[in-house]
Amino acid sequence: MKKLIIFSLLTMMLLPLSAQEANQMIIHKKDMSTMVINLDEVDSLTFVNKDTSTDELQLTCTIDELTPQHATYTIHANRSDVTYYQFMMSEEVYNNMIEQYGTLPAHDQVWWGALAEYYTDKTWMDVMRSQLVSGTQTFESEAIIASLAPNTRYVIYYYGLNENGEMTTELKQEWFTTPKPQESTNTFEISDITVGQGRVFFVVTPSNNDTYYATAQSQSAVNQYLAQYGNMRDVAQFFMNVERTYNPYFDEEQLHEGEERIEMTCSQADTDYVIIVCGYDGGVSTDPVTATFHSQPE
Secondary structure: OOEEEOOOOOOEEEEOOOOOOOOEEEEEOOOOOEEEEEHHHOOOOOOOEEEOOOOOOOEEEEEEEEEOOEEEEEEEEOOOOOEEEEEEEEHHHHHHHHHHHOOHHHHHHHHHHHHHOOOOOOOHHHHHHHOOEEOOEEEEHHHOOOOOOOOOEEEEEEEEEOOOOOEOOOOEEEEEEOOOOOOOOOOEEEEEEEEEOOEEEEEEEEOOOOOEEEEEEEHHHHHHHHHHHOOHHHHHHHHHHHHHHHOOOHHHHHEEOOOEEEEEEOOOOOOEEEEEEEEEOOOEOOOOEEEEEEOOOO
């Protein structure tokens, strides 16, 4: 039977304080949490081995389906009567969370506290309990992230957690990278640009019926991100990610097939704008085509 050391020391630090204060030992555990022991309260410190019983909660994760913008995954649990928590984030967000909070469980408590602020009668523990699950379950990435970005690394993390907020297993992680969009041979012609008050109309004529993406962005924003990313393809992907995340009507307003006369809003008056059109397969699937116009004054 597998042996598990109760506390695995990654690092051990002795912090000498003043003569009136106790020395402390900080123990860094495998789940990335820490515990502090005042040495003046300890007669001896013993590390023991503990048998891992088959009755203890055991969790694993498998990726069932993966596209440039979506993931389906299953967390397998050997028990259906013990709860656990699961979440997902991009590698960029993960690195920021570790830098800011030190551990993912510490981040989770802050997250639950932020969600609790939307209610007048709930605490972070109430929110935490509402998000606990049990047994083997299959999850869709959209439940956490509206749309994944293509060719991007993500992590699913999960750990046993009871209703008192106590971890009952070590934290586990499953990393994956979304695939790149499949390239399309579609090409585009932008014509008949008509500028109205706070809006623009234009016709897109594609060479085939593959799905394509269209947006209108200020020239200054395009220049800013072009300087950052170095090419229009990545700029189009950036705008696509933002609109896909924050526009609940993204599919209806930004995605098209065949020749269409498209209408878009221009929130900034008397401003240079860029129309961007490119193929779409969960991400940019062709080189973008652009056209410029100037929005009407107020």
